[in-house]
Amino acid sequence: MKFFRSPQATPYLLLMPAIIVILAVVLVPLLVSFWTSFTSYNLVRPDSLYNFVGLRNYKRLWGNEDFWWAFGRTVVFITIALNLEMLMGLGLALLVNRITWGQRTLRTIMMFPMMFSPILVGFQFKYLFNDSVGLVNNALFSLGLITKPIPWLVDGFLANFSIIVAEMWMSTSIFAILLMAGLLAMPKDPIEAAKVDGCNALQVFRHITLPFLMPFIWIAMTIRSLDVARAYDMVKIMTNGGPAGRTELIWTLMTRTGYQNSQMGMANAMGYVSILLSIAFTIMFYRNLSKARVFMGGAQ
């Protein structure tokens, strides 16, 4: 008790409420879901919560083709989306950076997609890509490029394409804005030194600008990896995993298994896989961020 009144206790006391909330709303549920993933828990049979089945759920997942498709699709989706967003964001940042007028306005426009909740982005693209009333098909018709509607969200390949487009629309600007902040913070001296040393524009970018931007790129990646699972909202409203499971991601499969099929035990096992997946991405980016910081000589 005496400890709590000593000055050393102050930081712990300050952190106490935060710790309690996180324990109650994140850690305890995670323990519950960990336990549940080893039971045959079914929502319609509450007593099955105590029916321990060991690794059965995980074994079944291991042999479940649908799950592996969803898992693989999720990894590919995250990889493609994040990399394309980063490249487009970098391009956009460099583009805007070269413009000397109206940067504020341009940046404000770039903030625009960031205000949209993922569910709205999903709805918006569901509407744009709708085969009968969607803007995309209407425009293509009007330009005379097509004669019959393209089934954007019905065809498996096109549906995945549409989802990636929606995802990129939502998140490219986050990269662009963070990278612009990086470009803004960049000292001019090294660039001028490099020019004096005989570098051309491309070499300056490759050897000076890009290494300086790397920490910013990794921050953007880390921040993004924290909420890649937002894509769930988007996919949920756009295709809900359809057609015929062709756009099923691990997150949509999980909720379908848990809430519609009531197989909570199995769903929680998937949940654990998805949590590990998220953590793996975050840690990967974070480690790169730390490395890039060291590379910058600790000047930051």
Place this chain on the structure above:
Amino acid sequence: MLRLTLFVAMMILVVPGAWVVLTAFRPNVEVMARPPVWIPQQWTLNNFLGIFGFLPDRQQGLPVPSYFINSMVISLTSTFVAILVGMMGGYAFARYRFKGKGALFLSFMLSRTVPGVALSLPLFILWSKIGLIDTKFGLILVYMAINIPFTIWLTDGFFRQIPADLSEAAQIDGCTRWQAFWKVEFPLARSGLASAGIFAFLTAWNEFALASQLTRTTASKTMPVGLMDFTAQFTVDWTGMSAMAVLIIIPALILTFIVQKHLIAGLTFGGVKG
């Protein structure tokens, strides 16, 4: 060439959203029209009146006002508490040296990596057991937990920008540590805290994955969950949904513009300066 590329890029960013806004103000016949009507010919507010149930001939008398109030109450309350709790945490990280600091900070950040969907499963089980399903309080708790780690990250950065000398000078000038915080450090961090607050508000306001599972009725359903009501029917009501979308965007739009500068500074500062 440069300007053209830029123009196209900006159009791509603006047009999808603008199209939804236009749709919210046009009658349904224009949406269905062929050939398509690009600029609305008849501007109308019927879509908004419709979703609020003022037009008896249109069947979607959805409880949008309840959803709106739920969203507001839940977002505002959870934001207020998350900022208060997160500020205390951020201050502790910025100003004190203590055992387990690094590990604790990492744990907070890791707790943020857990996807909302994955967390919704056990929360659904737990909240059912203790009667928090379909209550505003249940969702407020969850949003607090989601926002606290990020608030800690942001406020830690803001407080570290304020030299520790200032609080010490205030204490020498006769303040208690508590007074020194409120009279010197808090006023200086205020704008940063405001932007952290807006960020937390937006996260709660826009959240769908958890809300869709933890709410059931008008007692707690939020706007993003309400949006799904329009697709529950066989046909999609595009104009009604667009009107609802506009209602969701407006608060987000206003708030984002207010904080854009701080937000960017906060994100990059916390990350790069380490």
Place this chain on the structure above:
Amino acid sequence: MAEVHLSKVVKRYGSLEVVHGIDLEVAHNEFVVLVGPSGCGKSTTLRMIAGLEEISDGELKIGDRVVNSLPPRSRNISMVFQSYALYPHMTVRENLGFGLKIAGMKPEDIIPRVDEASAILGLEKFMDRLPANLSGGQRQRVAMGRAIVRHPDVFLFDEPLSNLDAKLRGQMRVEIKKLHQRVKTTVIYVTHDQVEAMTLADRIVIMRDGYVEQVGTPTDVFENPANTFVAGFIGSPPMNQLEGVVENGGARLTDGTLVQMPEDIASKLSDGAKVVIGFRPDAFAPKGHSLHPEDRSLEIALPVIISEPLGTETIIYTQLGGKEVQAKMLDPHPLQDGESLTFTLDLERLHVFDGETGKSMRA
């Protein structure tokens, strides 16, 4: 009225002890400077006096009160920080009056006090500006003004001049000295700059690695350094220090030169003992260009390695006892590098230190 007594004051961070039992008495109205290289514990000591760091062990008294467990606000002290720590969201006037306001003083009582301080420091024209719109020197003045309005018992300064450029630092040094004459208060001042210490202090406390090496008046520590550390730290250019072995009342340097030591010291040493002899560059000069009477000097012919003309004097770098040493040439004429000169070393002003402990043999 306030004296400050430190007795056996210790600071520990966990198991690491950084200040090892300091004893110090500061008299009323005395100006004491804590000086030493960075990491010597001087700032930590000051912060313990201020109440910003907990005192791990020992006793601190201000006036008649033991203040160990009192928070800063109850110690009736004020402090000027290295960074000035002006409140950026308050005007100069608000900065100055903040402490009085916190103390619950009425606005009409605050105004004359603030006006008095601003008049002393010449801040009248800047009263409604924010700190961001002031120059470095002006900020420094506001920081001092904030300290004096409260009429504290003790004034603490933590390297207040180190953020200023050399010229301004010189000016402010004089102003601080004038301020102390005017506002008679006990002052404890921390700096790493020995010039500041010498010029400002009534007494200097030289610290190293958490220990007090010597306490004394500026003349005292300059003329009679207690050990090789103090000898090297105080004075610019620093004292030359050469190792030698005692032989017939003299010190034999590594290059064979024999330097005769003063009688009283030589009598304490037996042959073969290791010593360090020290002499300031002022006591070592080319023949005919010295301050000291040259008949009591040792004459040595040495080559000029490099010379730095400073106008009224020239610093000459040469080699003696296997080490580079500096000599000061008064009334100089141009020198050639490599030129050989006869130097005279004033044996009366020779310092001798124990070769093992570094302690002065004078004590």
